[in-house]
Amino acid sequence: MAHSKSHLPTKVCVVCQRPFTWRKKWEKNWHEVKYCSKRCQGNSKSKSSTKPRNSETPTTAPATDGQYRRAVE
Ligand SMILES: [Zn+2]
Numbered sequence: 639m640a641h642s643k644s645h646l647p648t649k650v651c652v653v654c655q656r657p658f659t660w661r662k663k664w665e666k667n668w669h670e671v672k673y674c675s676k677r678c679q680g681n682s683k684s685k686s687s688t689k690p691r692n693s694e695t696p697t698t699a700p701a702t703d704g705q706y707r708r709a710v711e
Contacts, residue, residue, distance in 0.1 A: 653678035 646660040651674035658674035673679040 651675075651678050653682050 652672045
């Protein structure tokens with residue numbers, strides 16, 4: 639029993655699906671840890687806010703309908 643490191647618990651990161659090992663910094667919230675690193679944590683959080691917003695789209699599908707209604711009224 640010389641090496642206690644081999645007894646450290648492991649988890650699988652929910653973002654990169656890779657196993658990671660318990661760290662000292664997680665000793666108080668290990669049960670809440672879902673990500674192997676801050677990078678993965680940031681990736682999961684910024685998923686919804688990284689959508690590209692194009693105000694001017696070349697393909698006009700429902701936009702013409704709105705213009706038509708506006709002209710009629
Ligand atoms: Zn990860």
